[in-house]
Amino acid sequence: MAAPATTLPAKAKAQAKGKAAEARDRRGAARRPESSPLERNQRRTFWPFLTPALVMFVLFFVAPIVFSGWLSLNRWDGLGEMTSRGFANYPALFRDPVFTGALKNTGLLLFVGGGCVFVLSFAITVVLRDMRDRNVVRYVLFFPVLVNPLVFGVMVGLLFRPSGIVNFVMEHIGISDPPKWLGEQNLMTMIVAVTVWSATGFYTTILMSGVEQIPRSYYEAAELDGAGAWQRFRHVTLPLSWDVVTVCAIFWTISTVKVFELILVFGGSVGGAPPKDTWTSAMYVYQRAFNTTSTRDFGISSAAALVSLVLITIAAVLLRRMMRRDAIQFS
Amino acid sequence: MTVTTQVPARAARLLRPARWGAGAVRALCAVNLLLLAWMVLTSLRGTKEVFDDPVGLPTEPHWDNYTKAWQTGGFGEALGNSLFASLASALIAVAIAAPAAYVLSRTKRKVGGRMTMLFALGLGVPGQLIIIPVYVAFARTQDFTHLKLLDSMQGLILVYVGLAMPFTVFLLTGYFRSLPVEVEEAACLDGAGALRSFVRVVLPMARNGLITAFILQVIGAWNETLFSLVLLTSSESRTLPIALLNFIDQQQYQGNDVGGMFAGVVIIMVPVLLLFVVLGQRLINGMTAGVGK
Numbered sequence: 001m002a003a004p005a006t007t008l009p010a011k012a013k014a015q016a017k018g019k020a021a022e023a024r025d026r027r028g029a030a031r032r033p034e035s036s037p038l039e040r041n042q043r044r045t046f047w048p049f050l051t052p053a054l055v056m057f058v059l060f061f062v063a064p065i066v067f068s069g070w071l072s073l074n075r076w077d078g079l080g081e082m083t084s085r086g087f088a089n090y091p092a093l094f095r096d097p098v099f100t101g102a103l104k105n106t107g108l109l110l111f112v113g114g115g116c117v118f119v120l121s122f123a124i125t126v127v128l129r130d131m132r133d134r135n136v137v138r139y140v141l142f143f144p145v146l147v148n149p150l151v152f153g154v155m156v157g158l159l160f161r162p163s164g165i166v167n168f169v170m171e172h173i174g175i176s177d178p179p180k181w182l183g184e185q186n187l188m189t190m191i192v193a194v195t196v197w198s199a200t201g202f203y204t205t206i207l208m209s210g211v212e213q214i215p216r217s218y219y220e221a222a223e224l225d226g227a228g229a230w231q232r233f234r235h236v237t238l239p240l241s242w243d244v245v246t247v248c249a250i251f252w253t254i255s256t257v258k259v260f261e262l263i264l265v266f267g268g269s270v271g272g273a274p275p276k277d278t279w280t281s282a283m284y285v286y287q288r289a290f291n292t293t294s295t296r297d298f299g300i301s302s303a304a305a306l307v308s309l310v311l312i313t314i315a316a317v318l319l320r321r322m323m324r325r326d327a328i329q330f331s
Numbered sequence: 332m333t334v335t336t337q338v339p340a341r342a343a344r345l346l347r348p349a350r351w352g353a354g355a356v357r358a359l360c361a362v363n364l365l366l367l368a369w370m371v372l373t374s375l376r377g378t379k380e381v382f383d384d385p386v387g388l389p390t391e392p393h394w395d396n397y398t399k400a401w402q403t404g405g406f407g408e409a410l411g412n413s414l415f416a417s418l419a420s421a422l423i424a425v426a427i428a429a430p431a432a433y434v435l436s437r438t439k440r441k442v443g444g445r446m447t448m449l450f451a452l453g454l455g456v457p458g459q460l461i462i463i464p465v466y467v468a469f470a471r472t473q474d475f476t477h478l479k480l481l482d483s484m485q486g487l488i489l490v491y492v493g494l495a496m497p498f499t500v501f502l503l504t505g506y507f508r509s510l511p512v513e514v515e516e517a518a519c520l521d522g523a524g525a526l527r528s529f530v531r532v533v534l535p536m537a538r539n540g541l542i543t544a545f546i547l548q549v550i551g552a553w554n555e556t557l558f559s560l561v562l563l564t565s566s567e568s569r570t571l572p573i574a575l576l577n578f579i580d581q582q583q584y585q586g587n588d589v590g591g592m593f594a595g596v597v598i599i600m601v602p603v604l605l606l607f608v609v610l611g612q613r614l615i616n617g618m619t620a621g622v623g624k
Contacts, residue, residue, distance in 0.1 A: 036516070036519075037519050037520075038512075038515055038516050038519040039439075041519060041524070041525035041528070042434065042437050042438065042525070043438075044525060045430075045434060045525040045526070045529070046434045046438055046440070046443070048430075049430035049431055049433060049434040049529075050430070050431045050434050050435065050446065052427045052430070052431070053427050053428050053430070053431035053432075053450075053496055053500055054431065054446070056427060056492060056493045056496050057449070057450060057453060057493070057496045057497070057500075059493055060461060060465070060490070060493030060494060060496070061453045061456055061461070061493075061496070061497070063464065064460060064461045064463075064464035064465060065456070065460065067464040067467070067468075068460055068463060068464055071463065071464070071467075078467065078470075123352065124356055124359075126352070127352035127353055127355075127356050128356065130353070131353055131356070136360075137356060137357070137360050138615075139607075139611055139615075140360040140363050140364060141356075141359065141360065141363065142607075142615060143363070143604060143607055144363070145618075146550060146554075146603050146604070146607055146614070147554070147599075147600050147603060147604070148553075148554040148556065148572055148599055148600075150556065150572055150575055150576065150599070151370075151596050151599060151600050154575070154579070154592060154593070154596055155366065155370060155596070158373070158381070158589065158593075161385075163382065163385065164385050165369075165385040165386055168385045168386060169386075202618070202619075205615055205619055206619045209619060250455075254454065254455050254457070257457045258457050258458060258459070260458075260459075260556065260557055261556045261557075261572070264556070264576070265576070265579065281457075281459070282457065282458070282459045282557070285459035285460075285462075285463070286459065286462075286557065286560075286561075289462070289463050289466075290466075290560075290561050298463055298467065301463060302460075302463055302464075304459075305457070305459045305460040305463065306460065308457055308459065308460065309455075309456060309457065309460050312455050312457065313455070316455060
């Protein structure tokens with residue numbers, strides 16, 4: 001933020017006078033005749049214009065976090081008396097194999113799924129760079145991210161039935177003993193695969209916006225130096241789109257912690273819960289708080305939700321730390 | 332290595348994987364399109380047909396799958412609810428977020444930067460953290476006032492507006508920043524007040540950004556599942572994802588109706604795809620806004 005030159009002497013004076021004086025001076029500066037009428041208008045409308053959005057934000061983001069923090073210190077089924085448990089919910093959570101399993105599944109989506117998305121979307125980006133009809137292709141790859149994942153759950157359920165289309169095709173090309181696609185041991189792999197498939201187009205588009213800004217001349221220079229496709233990727237594309245990769249990694253972290261619909265429908269049923277082996281942290285919170293067939297406990301599920309927020313925060317901070325590079329300007 | 336041997340070798344090395352890669356990417360595209368077509372076709376087939384011959388085309392279109400989904404599956408009512416909830420929430424969300432985003436994009440105050448950051452941080456808060464407090468708060472408010480918030484459209488819309496704040500404010504702040512200040516200065520010199528200049532000058536200039544924010548919020552609310560699953564309990568207030576989930580659920584007891592289920596899938600999927608076909612690049616730009624530039 002560039003401070004206008006006129007405020008500089010005011011600042012120096014204020015430092016001598018102390019903080020109260022500084023605040024007074026700043027308010028005084030706001031009334032200065034040389035500030036334009038537009039700026040004055042903008043200053044006057046700041047709070048009235050901002051407040052409605054801010055109120056909604058506080059109601060639906062800040063307050064719930066605080067309230068969850070308090071709920072997580074209690075045991076409560078939502079109807080009866082609330083009993084205080086102190087911090088006991090948190091150790092109990094990590095002793096629950098279903099919760100640690102849910103964290104493991106979220107981790108699987110985050111790291112294994114994330115790795116696949118990274119490799120696939122970078123590969124597609126590099127390929128698309130030289131394709132003439134790249135915009136059409138990009139559109140077709142992009143659309144799954146706009147569709148409710150429930151749809152893909154239903155779709156995969158019919159495609160991979162034992163007598164479904166996939167096995168039908170496999171039989172025709174000579175594989176008579178296909179894997180049990182939707183068996184419980186394979187469900188998580190399928191969930192990761194479908195998530196990766198539906199997200200790849202979105203990340204490809206983001207990466208492309210970064211890669212397209214790299215000047216062609218860099219590649220020509222690299223080629224003249226005898227760099228092959230892999231070396232050009234490793235030493236030109238990757239380092240110069242690193243900022244975009246960081247943003248993608250943070251997007252991916254946030255979105256994997258929210259994965260819910262696909263798991264819900266992959267169990268084949270909503271009346272009962274999907275198999276516990278496939279729960280993610282979002283599913284764990286939902287089942288512990290709102291599944292009518294078991295005892296609900298808002299305390300432990302709030303604790304689980306907070307743990308996922310803490311994990312997102314840690315992951316985002318670590319990602320920024322690990323991937324920090326100096327900003328690159330192409331001129 | 333001399334230049335003469337290097338060039339053909341390099342060309343071969345470059346061309347082969349590139350052509351192979353392009354083929355693979357085109358194949359992936361074809362798979363995506365085939366899957367779309369297959370879902371639409373399946374929605375027109377009878378259940379027995381689908382099970383007997385998984386790859387076949389519909390012998391005669393079973394339009395009754397749609398009437399069944401529409402009436403007994405409750406997709407008709409759910410479509411109305413989904414339309415209402417997503418359009419209303421998007422309109423209100425943009426109306427609330429636009430003024431906030433505008434002042435955040437123009438202010439020179441320190442607190443402005445912090446507020447922009449605060450809204451952006453909201454993007455990282457997962458829904459499962461918000462749902463329990465919102466559910467409890469709605470239940471309590473309902474007990475004390477006559478305002479129906481659980482199992483009602485107004486409650487759901489309120490939640491969707493709240494949830495839309497981080498992204499909508501973030502997107503629009505970036506958009507307002509890209510608009511020139513000179514026009515506002517001119518309006519101000521002509522004696523337009525702050526509100527008047529915002530409504531008459533800034534908003535029309537920002538029309539494209541506002542429409543993008545609106546459409547993205549419509550799609551977001553259209554697909555939203557967790558909150559409507561928890562907050563809506565009666566069959567009259569269901570939205571489309573919940574109608575689909577219920578349809579799947581019913582099959583456990585009433586036998587399979589694959590055609591009807593895919594009719595429901597098509598009803599959920601097609602409006603979004605149509606929007607994407609019409610507004611493609613604009614939606615992509617909105618969803619990837621603030622990245623890489």
